[in-house]
Amino acid sequence: MTRTLLHEGWTVGPKLGPFESHAEGSGPMQVVLPHDALRDLPRSADEVQGVHSGYTPGGAFEYVRVLDVPPEWREKTVRLEFEGVYRDAVVFMNGEVVVHEANGYAGFTAHLDPYLRFDGEPNRLTVEARAHRDSRWYSGAGIYRPVHLVVADPVHIPTHGVVVTTPDIDDERAVVEVAVTVRNATRHTRETRVQWELTDPHGVAVASGTSPVTVLPGADAVARARLVVPTPLLWHPDHPHLYTARMTVTDAAGAALDEESTSFGIRTLQVDAGRGLRINGRPVKLRGACVHHDNGPLGAATFDDAEDRRVRLLKKAGFNALRSAHNPMSRAMLDACDRHGMVVMDELADAWTRAKAPHDATITFPERWERDVASLVAKDRNHPSVIMYSIGNEILELGTPIGATWSRRFAEAVRSADPTRFVTNGINGIIANLPRMAEARQQLEDANTMMANMGDQMGLMNASPLVSASIEESAAVLDVVGFNYADSRYRQDALDHPSRVIVGSETFPARIDVMWELVRELPHVIGDFTWTGWDYLGEAGIGRVDYSDAPGFVDTGTAGPYPYRLAESGDLDITGYRRTVSYYREIVFGLRTDPYISVYRPQHHGRPTSTTPWSWTDTVSTWSWDAAPGAPVTVDVYADADEVELLLDGESLGAAAVGAEKSFVARFETEYRPGELTAVARRAGLETGRHVLRTAGTPRLRAHAERDEVAVGGLAFVVITLADDDGIAVADRDVPVEVTVSGPGVLAGLGSGRARTEESFGDSSYTTYDGRVLAVVRADGPGELVVTASAAGYDGVTVTVLGRER
Known part of the structure; x- marks a missing residue:
C-alpha cells in the first residue's frame, strides 16, 4: 500500500450551473489543500448569515485536479480518504458521481476503481462543496481537512480497518487485543497471513504474533490477536505513553500485500x-x-x-x-x-x-x-x-x-x-x-x-x-x-x-x-x-466588552454588530496569546502560586461597559501605556491569597483583600506612572508569590519564529511584536505590519486577536492588537524561508526558518 497526501495541483472556483459562466476575475484559482474557500470572501454588514458566520458569506465551490493514473493501477485498488469537506460534498471522477457526503465534519472514502481511465485520457477529479446558513458559527467551506490517495493491493486493510483495545491490565502485564480487517476485492478466495508487532514508546518490540486468514471473494475477514505487553507504561494525562501496533498482510507465499500501523495507549x-x-x-x-x-x-x-x-x-x-x-x-x-x-x-x-x-x-x-x-x-x-x-x-x-x-x-x-x-x-x-x-x-x-x-x-x-x-x-x-x-x-x-x-x-x-x-x-x-x-470565528462578539457611552452604541445583546468577526470568549485568542482570564483560571485551578497583574485600559477609565455572560474584563497584563503620569487606572491582581500589596518602584500603593470584588481578585484604584509595578501576595502574613510588570522602553518591531525549522508542507508560526529590547510589548500603539516571504514558502495567514475588524487574514498587511500580530508561513519546499516584517516608523525585521524534507 502507498499513502500520499493529495494536496497540490488543485484549482477552486465558484460552482456554476451548466448554462452559467464565470464573471471576469472570478474563475478558478490554484490552491494547496487543506483550503478554506470562505476565509477570504468579502464580509458585509448586510450578509444574511450575519453574526453566526462573522458576517462572512456562504457559497458553492468546485475543486478540480487531474489525477495521474499509471498503467500498474489496473491491478490495484485506488481510494481517496477525505478527512472532512464542508459540506454536502459530492466527489466526481471523470464526470461520474463517486460518493456524496452530507456531513461536513465526517471523514469518508471515495473508491475510484470503477471510474478510472487507462486509455491515456486525463482523469479529472472534481469535488463540490457548499455552505450557506447551515451553521451557528463560522464553518468555512471546501476541502478544509487533508486528503489521502491510497493505492493498495485488491487484498488489503480498508480505512479504519485496525482496532486496538486493552481489556486486561495490571502492573505486571497488559493484554492488548488487535483486530485487523482484511478485505478481498478479487473474484477468488485468498489465503493470507497477518503478522502483528507491538513496540513500546522507545521503539522496542515488546510483543508479536501471526495468524493465517482465509478471505472469501468480495468479503471481509477479521483477524484477532491477544498480545501480552510486560510491565506496561500506562497512558495518562501526566505521562502520555504511546505504543505502536504494526500489521502486515502477506499472501500464502509470504509476499507482502498490505501493511498498516497505529499508535495506541494502555490505560483504564x-x-x-x-x-x-x-x-x-x-x-x-x-x-x-x-x-x-x-x-x-x-x-x-x-x-x-x-x-x-x-x-x-x-x-x-x-x-x-x-x-x-x-x-x-x-x-x-x-x-x-x-x-x-x-x-x-x-x-x-x-x-x-x-x-x-x-x-x-x-x-x-x-x-x-x-x-x-x-x-x-x-x-x-x-x-x-x-x-x-x-x-x-x-x-x-x-x-x-x-x-x-x-x-x-x-x-x-x-x-x-x-x-x-x-x-x-x-x-x-x-x-x-x-x-x-x-x-x-x-x-x-x-x-x-x-x-x-x-x-x-x-x-x-x-x-x-x-x-x-x-x-x-x-x-x-x-x-x-x-x-x-x-x-x-x-x-x-x-x-x-x-x-x-x-x-x-x-x-x-x-x-x-x-x-x-x-x-x-x-x-x-x-x-x-x-x-x-x-x-474562534463566528458567533461574533459573544464575549465582547463594549463601552456603552460610545456614540451610536446600541445594545445588541449577545450578537456583536458588524464588523465583529471573532467570538472574543477564549482564554487564548486566535493567535494563541493568553488573555488575562487564562491566568485567573490557572490560579483558580491551583496551578499557579504567583499572583498575576491585569490592568484596565487607562483611556477607558470610568466608562460604563456592556458585557454578556461570556465576557471577561477588558484588561491587559502590561504597565506600558501612552497615558499621562497621574492618569487614573484600575488594577486587578489575581491571587490565591488573603491579601495583595501593590508597589510602584518599591513604594507601596496599599494593600487590598482578595475576594472583596470577586474570588481570587484584589482590586486597586491608583494612578499610572511609568516604572516597575509589583504585586506581592500574602497568606497569614507570609509572602506566597509576586508578579512584576515593567514599563517598556523605546519599542521596535521584533519577530521570532516558534521553531527554527519545519517539514515541507508544515507551518512556521512567526510572532511579531512592538516591544523594547527586553521583549516588553506596548499595548496601545498599534500599527499595520506588512509581511513578505521569500524562498520556498508562502504566507498562509496573518492576523491578530482583535475581534472587531474589517481586515482580511489573506492579506499581506495586518494591524497589531495590543502590540502583537501572528504570521503563519507554509513551507512548500526545502530550503530557507525568509520572513520580513515592516511597519511605518520602525526598522524592518527578518527571521529565517528552514524547510526540510519529511
Whole structure:
C-alpha cells in the first residue's frame, strides 16, 4: 500500500450551473489543500448569515485536479480518504458521481476503481462543496481537512480497518487485543497471513504474533490477536505513553500485500458518583475547554502543525481536557491530544431533528445518523485521549418523549460500536424546553429573581422542576450527564439521582471560581468545560466588552454588530496569546502560586461597559501605556491569597483583600506612572508569590519564529511584536505590519486577536492588537524561508526558518 497526501495541483472556483459562466476575475484559482474557500470572501454588514458566520458569506465551490493514473493501477485498488469537506460534498471522477457526503465534519472514502481511465485520457477529479446558513458559527467551506490517495493491493486493510483495545491490565502485564480487517476485492478466495508487532514508546518490540486468514471473494475477514505487553507504561494525562501496533498482510507465499500501523495507549477508565473519574485508578478532575474547529488566521483549514500547536498551548495554560464543540474532532488534533496528554470529549452533532439554522444538518441527519455515529467511532477508537463520546449539544427535542427515544438510540449505537468509553450529552434544559419556559418561570419561588442577569436566569430555570422532569429519561441513557450552564443542579441531583455522574460540559468563563469549587467539593461532578478555551470565528462578539457611552452604541445583546468577526470568549485568542482570564483560571485551578497583574485600559477609565455572560474584563497584563503620569487606572491582581500589596518602584500603593470584588481578585484604584509595578501576595502574613510588570522602553518591531525549522508542507508560526529590547510589548500603539516571504514558502495567514475588524487574514498587511500580530508561513519546499516584517516608523525585521524534507 502507498499513502500520499493529495494536496497540490488543485484549482477552486465558484460552482456554476451548466448554462452559467464565470464573471471576469472570478474563475478558478490554484490552491494547496487543506483550503478554506470562505476565509477570504468579502464580509458585509448586510450578509444574511450575519453574526453566526462573522458576517462572512456562504457559497458553492468546485475543486478540480487531474489525477495521474499509471498503467500498474489496473491491478490495484485506488481510494481517496477525505478527512472532512464542508459540506454536502459530492466527489466526481471523470464526470461520474463517486460518493456524496452530507456531513461536513465526517471523514469518508471515495473508491475510484470503477471510474478510472487507462486509455491515456486525463482523469479529472472534481469535488463540490457548499455552505450557506447551515451553521451557528463560522464553518468555512471546501476541502478544509487533508486528503489521502491510497493505492493498495485488491487484498488489503480498508480505512479504519485496525482496532486496538486493552481489556486486561495490571502492573505486571497488559493484554492488548488487535483486530485487523482484511478485505478481498478479487473474484477468488485468498489465503493470507497477518503478522502483528507491538513496540513500546522507545521503539522496542515488546510483543508479536501471526495468524493465517482465509478471505472469501468480495468479503471481509477479521483477524484477532491477544498480545501480552510486560510491565506496561500506562497512558495518562501526566505521562502520555504511546505504543505502536504494526500489521502486515502477506499472501500464502509470504509476499507482502498490505501493511498498516497505529499508535495506541494502555490505560483504564472508571467513573462513578462516589469516586468520580479515574484513569489507571487515579482520580482525575477535568480542567476542560470547549474548542471550535477553526484555526483563526487560517480559517477552517486543518493543518497538523496548527492543531498540535493549539493542544500544546492549551495544555500549557492549565487545561487537561478538550470538548470538540459541536462536531467530531480532526484526526490531527486527536493525534496531538494523544501525544501531549489531553483527554477528549468528542461530539457527534449540534442538532438532531429540529433545526437551529435554516439549512443545517437536520435535513439529512434522521436518515444518515448511523453513518455519522460509525464515522465518529471509527476515527476515535484507537485514541487513548478519547474518554467520552458526546451524542449532542443543547438538543431542542431532548425534553420530549420522542427526543428521549432518539437519545437512547444514539447512546446504544455508540456503545455497540465502542463499549470501552463513556457516553455523555451536552444538556441545556432551557433549550430543551423553550416552548414551556413561561411555565418554568412560574415555578420559580421568587419571581423577582428573573430580573437578575442572563446567567443567573439560566441557572435558575435549569434547576426548575419542569426541566428536571423533562430531561430525566434523556439523562438516564448516559454514563455521564453533561450540563450546559446548569451548575444550579449539581447539589440537588446528588440527592435526587445518587448514582448520577455529572460534567459541566459548557460553562461561563467568569464563573470558573464557583464552578471549580463545586468540582473540587462534589465527587459526582468530574470536571468543567469553559466556553471557550481558544477564541474562534463566528458567533461574533459573544464575549465582547463594549463601552456603552460610545456614540451610536446600541445594545445588541449577545450578537456583536458588524464588523465583529471573532467570538472574543477564549482564554487564548486566535493567535494563541493568553488573555488575562487564562491566568485567573490557572490560579483558580491551583496551578499557579504567583499572583498575576491585569490592568484596565487607562483611556477607558470610568466608562460604563456592556458585557454578556461570556465576557471577561477588558484588561491587559502590561504597565506600558501612552497615558499621562497621574492618569487614573484600575488594577486587578489575581491571587490565591488573603491579601495583595501593590508597589510602584518599591513604594507601596496599599494593600487590598482578595475576594472583596470577586474570588481570587484584589482590586486597586491608583494612578499610572511609568516604572516597575509589583504585586506581592500574602497568606497569614507570609509572602506566597509576586508578579512584576515593567514599563517598556523605546519599542521596535521584533519577530521570532516558534521553531527554527519545519517539514515541507508544515507551518512556521512567526510572532511579531512592538516591544523594547527586553521583549516588553506596548499595548496601545498599534500599527499595520506588512509581511513578505521569500524562498520556498508562502504566507498562509496573518492576523491578530482583535475581534472587531474589517481586515482580511489573506492579506499581506495586518494591524497589531495590543502590540502583537501572528504570521503563519507554509513551507512548500526545502530550503530557507525568509520572513520580513515592516511597519511605518520602525526598522524592518527578518527571521529565517528552514524547510526540510519529511
